[in-house]
Amino acid sequence: MSEYTDEELSKELKKYFKHNTFKSDIQKNAIKSILSGQKDTYISMPTGSGKSLCYQLPAVLQENKVSIVISPLIALIKNQLDFLNQKCKIPASTINSTISSKERDKVLGDLKTKTTHIKLLYVTPEQVASNSFQELFKLLFKFHKIGFVAVDEAHCVSMWGHDFRKDYLKLGEWRSAYPSIQFIALTATAPVLVRKDIIANLNFQNPAIFQVPCFRKNLYYDIVYKNLMRDDFIELKCYIQKCLENPEPNTTKSSEKPCAIIYCRKKESTESVALSLRKLGLSCEAFHSGLKKSDKEKVQDDWMNGKVLVIVATVAFGMGIDHQHVRLVVHWDISQNIAAYYQESGRAGRDGKKSFCRLYYDRDEVRSITFLLNQDLNKCGKDTKSEKYQRAKNALKEFEKMVEHCENVICRHILFTKYFGDPPPKCDSMCDVCKDKKSCQKRLDSFLQISASASMGTRIRTAAEEADFTDLYEGGRSSGHKGKFDYYDNDDDSYDNDYGSSFRKASEKERKEERSFIDKQFALRKMNAAAAMKMNETASISRVKSANATESKVGLTVVTRENYLSLLISALKSNMEKSALLDPPDIPTIAITYKDLEDIAIDLELKCFDSCKAVSIYRRNMAKETFAIKNEARLHSLIKNHIPKKHKFHGGDYKTIVEDLKNRYGEDVIEELENEVEQKKLKKEKLQQKNNDTKNQSKISSFFKKEIKGVEDFDSKKTDIIENEEIDKSDISQLKLMKSVLEDELRQIQPEKEPNEENMNQDEEQSSKKRKADGEIEKKLQKIPRIEEGNLFKTANELLKIESNRIEPENVSFSSSSSSIVISEPVSENRSRNKKKISSIVVNTLNQFYHDKRIQGNDSKALFKAIARKVTHIFYDSNPDVVSKKDITDYIYEVFYQAREGIITKLEDFKID
Numbered sequence: 001m002s003e004y005t006d007e008e009l010s011k012e013l014k015k016y017f018k019h020n021t022f023k024s025d026i027q028k029n030a031i032k033s034i035l036s037g038q039k040d041t042y043i044s045m046p047t048g049s050g051k052s053l054c055y056q057l058p059a060v061l062q063e064n065k066v067s068i069v070i071s072p073l074i075a076l077i078k079n080q081l082d083f084l085n086q087k088c089k090i091p092a093s094t095i096n097s098t099i100s101s102k103e104r105d106k107v108l109g110d111l112k113t114k115t116t117h118i119k120l121l122y123v124t125p126e127q128v129a130s131n132s133f134q135e136l137f138k139l140l141f142k143f144h145k146i147g148f149v150a151v152d153e154a155h156c157v158s159m160w161g162h163d164f165r166k167d168y169l170k171l172g173e174w175r176s177a178y179p180s181i182q183f184i185a186l187t188a189t190a191p192v193l194v195r196k197d198i199i200a201n202l203n204f205q206n207p208a209i210f211q212v213p214c215f216r217k218n219l220y221y222d223i224v225y226k227n228l229m230r231d232d233f234i235e236l237k238c239y240i241q242k243c244l245e246n247p248e249p250n251t252t253k254s255s256e257k258p259c260a261i262i263y264c265r266k267k268e269s270t271e272s273v274a275l276s277l278r279k280l281g282l283s284c285e286a287f288h289s290g291l292k293k294s295d296k297e298k299v300q301d302d303w304m305n306g307k308v309l310v311i312v313a314t315v316a317f318g319m320g321i322d323h324q325h326v327r328l329v330v331h332w333d334i335s336q337n338i339a340a341y342y343q344e345s346g347r348a349g350r351d352g353k354k355s356f357c358r359l360y361y362d363r364d365e366v367r368s369i370t371f372l373l374n375q376d377l378n379k380c381g382k383d384t385k386s387e388k389y390q391r392a393k394n395a396l397k398e399f400e401k402m403v404e405h406c407e408n409v410i411c412r413h414i415l416f417t418k419y420f421g422d423p424p425p426k427c428d429s430m431c432d433v434c435k436d437k438k439s440c441q442k443r444l445d446s447f448l449q450i451s452a453s454a455s456m457g458t459r460i461r462t463a464a465e466e467a468d469f470t471d472l473y474e475g476g477r478s479s480g481h482k483g484k485f486d487y488y489d490n491d492d493d494s495y496d497n498d499y500g501s502s503f504r505k506a507s508e509k510e511r512k513e514e515r516s517f518i519d520k521q522f523a524l525r526k527m528n529a530a531a532a533m534k535m536n537e538t539a540s541i542s543r544v545k546s547a548n549a550t551e552s553k554v555g556l557t558v559v560t561r562e563n564y565l566s567l568l569i570s571a572l573k574s575n576m577e578k579s580a581l582l583d584p585p586d587i588p589t590i591a592i593t594y595k596d597l598e599d600i601a602i603d604l605e606l607k608c609f610d611s612c613k614a615v616s617i618y619r620r621n622m623a624k625e626t627f628a629i630k631n632e633a634r635l636h637s638l639i640k641n642h643i644p645k646k647h648k649f650h651g652g653d654y655k656t657i658v659e660d661l662k663n664r665y666g667e668d669v670i671e672e673l674e675n676e677v678e679q680k681k682l683k684k685e686k687l688q689q690k691n692n693d694t695k696n697q698s699k700i701s702s703f704f705k706k707e708i709k710g711v712e713d714f715d716s717k718k719t720d721i722i723e724n725e726e727i728d729k730s731d732i733s734q735l736k737l738m739k740s741v742l743e744d745e746l747r748q749i750q751p752e753k754e755p756n757e758e759n760m761n762q763d764e765e766q767s768s769k770k771r772k773a774d775g776e777i778e779k780k781l782q783k784i785p786r787i788e789e790g791n792l793f794k795t796a797n798e799l800l801k802i803e804s805n806r807i808e809p810e811n812v813s814f815s816s817s818s819s820s821i822v823i824s825e826p827v828s829e830n831r832s833r834n835k836k837k838i839s840s841i842v843v844n845t846l847n848q849f850y851h852d853k854r855i856q857g858n859d860s861k862a863l864f865k866a867i868a869r870k871v872t873h874i875f876y877d878s879n880p881d882v883v884s885k886k887d888i889t890d891y892i893y894e895v896f897y898q899a900r901e902g903i904i905t906k907l908e909d910f911k912i913d
């Protein structure tokens with residue numbers, strides 16, 4: 001190919017494309033590099049920056065040669081051909097199914113003649129793979145008719161690209177067969193990983209790389225939390241109107257009118273959003289794959305020509321659509337990853353004028369997407385190395401990055417520069433964070449608080465909800481939280497026409513009545529929506545993982561799982577608060593947020609869910625976990641070892657943390673927190689002084705009330721502190737008491753056994769076997785809080801000694817299937833022996849609760865006995881031929897749990913499923 005001077009090149013640009021200058025130096029240099037014909041070329045530029053010209057101009061300038069352009073979509077090809085043929089009068093064509101056989105013959109004829117006129121031939125990767133194309137290419141290559149091959153949307157080559165296409169992968173092999181042909185890869189701004197993949201997969205050798213920094217300084221980015229919106233569509237409509245304000249309405253051609261795209265995740269949402277906005281008087285249409293072809297074309301044309309201002313579409317819309325005057329791109333639902341978000345939002349402001357990109361965020365959507373991504377991952381089988389698995393895993397990871405960004409207060413442009421490996425941008429207040437960080441933090445805090453209370457089943461109206469969010473509208477209307485009717489008090493005519501003026505004229509009383517009416521309507525709408533969601537999509541909005549698999553455990557519902565999850569979260573929170581009081585950390589642990597506790601709980605809940613086959617076991621496991629966490633005196637290991645997802649930046653030395661806290665919460669916060677820590681230390685000292693106080697509770701219900709109170713106090717932030725009594729190891733009287741309780745109990749529930757030499761020897765021989773079996777219980781019981789090591793085992797061993805005199809150990813064995821101890825002897829054959837075994841397990845398990853002061857009061861001994869007797873009888877009377885030790889211990893855990901929850905208040909309430 002020939003070398004061109006800048007001047008010559010500019011002339012050609014003007015001649016063929018009517019542009020006076022190149023859009024950027026990168027565009028010009030990339031074109032020059034291609035024209036020099038020496039190297040494969042990688043071009044990465046943001047959407048709208050004129051990538052196509054980089055190959056179109058060099059293709060046009062090559063005499064008697066055709067350049068092949070590989071493009072993923074027929075629709076994209078059609079757009080390009082319309083542009084080239086109609087607007088630029090450049091001969092370009094395709095040979096796909098969209099053209100008639102006559103046209104096809106014409107194209108092939110032109111390509112095969114001595115002088116070829118067609119400059120660009122567009123094909124899909126699937127066509128490249130076809131024999132007919134391969135033959136054609138071979139022929140053209142033979143006669144030196146190939147200019148170069150351009151691979152458009154080259155990220156499709158990379159497994160990590162958001163649009164990966166298997167057929168694109170085959171291009172690398174094909175490319176290797178023609179090493180002398182120059183290849184060009186073009187993609188919108190791609191992350192480093194994708195760039196490396198493209199270059200490797202297309203077998204590029206030492207390519208020339210042209211990459212535009214991803215920062216778009218004319219785009220203003222912000223995030224709005226849906227749960228802070230008073231009325232979604234009214235606010236959305238107002239914002240759209242604000243963004244589409246046209247300072248010169250009379251002189252603007254209709255095709256140059258400012259317009260907007262709203263992206264929704266689902267087809268149904270595009271319809272419902274479009275309908276809602278239309279009802280509010282906005283010129284708006286839905287666009288999605290479910291529409292008839294003719295309807296789609298009409299909607300797209302109307303939008304392109306300015307007849308329709310807002311198009312509400314799924315993310316498939318926009319690829320290859322060249323509209324210069326998109327002033328606003330709204331993501332009504334969160335994007336699936338940063339690259340997609342960048343590309344989609346980047347369709348705004350192609351003309352370089354200030355434009356807006358807003359993302360509306362809520363956790364329900366996050367849950368749905370996470371659920372779907374997890375489902376994809378689960379479908380990939382167990383081969384974690386397979387490409388499918390890796391892609392699914394990566395998709396989940398990429399989505400989590402998006403979520404992390406939305407729940408953080410960091411410059412919105414930094415999200416992109418970091419992702420694409422560019423240096424930090426000079427944002428210059430072109431995002432909500434850089435414009436007003438404090439206000440963003442406030443909104444995020446409100447969002448998190450409301451999300452937390454909503455997921456706990458409560459709806460707390462916070463002061464933050466009353467905050468002023470006027471700035472979201474860049475001086476336009478407020479979102480309604482400041483004053484309910486600020487909507488109606490500004491001078492937006494379109495709104496006044498509907499409601500505003502009537503309000504101004506109305507008397508104060510009438511206004512109040514109307515306010516309350518509209519308030520109710522708003523509430524009703526939200527409630528209806530929520531109810532509908534509950535009925536139809538409980539699983540999809542649930543926080544629990546694998547929600548759709550819930551019914552695989554017969555009788556279990558997502559709602560039940562949600563409830564248990566909430567209790568788990570509440571237990572974690574309570575544990576964190578309690579442990580902080582008992583053992584205040586040197587630095588406040590604010591890095592752990594509600595979201596982190598939720599994450600921990602979700603994983604734990606999933607473990608319980610996955611590991612059990614029956615509902616009852618699930619319930620018991622969950623109860624056990626909750627109970628154990630709630631009563632752990634020290635910071636629970638799950639919290640301790642948790643790496644917070646969204647506050648990673650809290651890490652570092654004390655100085656960094658303090659700096660960060662200052663930035664986030666202002667100067668005063670450090671002093672406040674230090675005082676708080678001081679007070680906590682004092683409180684701890686006081687507590688330790690008090691720790692010998694015994695409580696006067698003689699009834700189960702009064703003891704359990706203590707626990708219930710803990711839950712009730714959760715929201716009011718009072719912490720119910722269970723004394724961390726250190727039981728002295730040499731406290732013989734304690735041991736004696738336990739021993740006497742046990743002996744007493746055993747006497748009550750079974751006839752005294754006469755020791756004889758034979759069974760004494762047997763006991764001796766097998767006592768170690770028995771201890772091993774019971775080791776499993778001990779392991780489980782270690783989870784019960786406030787039991788000092790040594791002390792517990794001392795006591796347990798004491799108890800075992802007594803029991804070993806009474807139990808026939810040969811009948812106690814590990815079951816291979818459940819690893820629980822199974823008493824395999826039929827009850828009918830030896831009922832009294834089985835009773836002993838049941839009672840010993842019951843007593844042994846209960847003992848830990850007793851020892852841990854879970855059974856307290858004036859007559860705790862009697863209470864202990866009563867519970868032991870009751871539980872023993874329940875199992876004995878249920879008369880199972882095979883009773884699992886695990887069943888018994890699980891049941892006891894559940895009894896305590898249910899009592900704490902107020903389900904059991906007296907012995908008669910003890911039942912078995």
Ligand SMILES: Nc1ncnc2c1ncn2[C@@H]1O[C@H](COP(=O)(O)OP(=O)(O)OP(=O)(O)O)[C@@H](O)[C@H]1O
Pocket residue numbers: 019020021022023024045046047048049050051052053188319320321322350
């Ligand atoms: N030098 C130039 N001067 C003026 N306009 C230009 C120039 N180069 C390209 N354009 C115009 O810029 C717009 C965007 O170009 P193009 O569609 O090639 O961008 P792109 O980077 O390929 O975007 P996408 O990634 O969305 O496909 C088009 O309307 C194109 O005609």
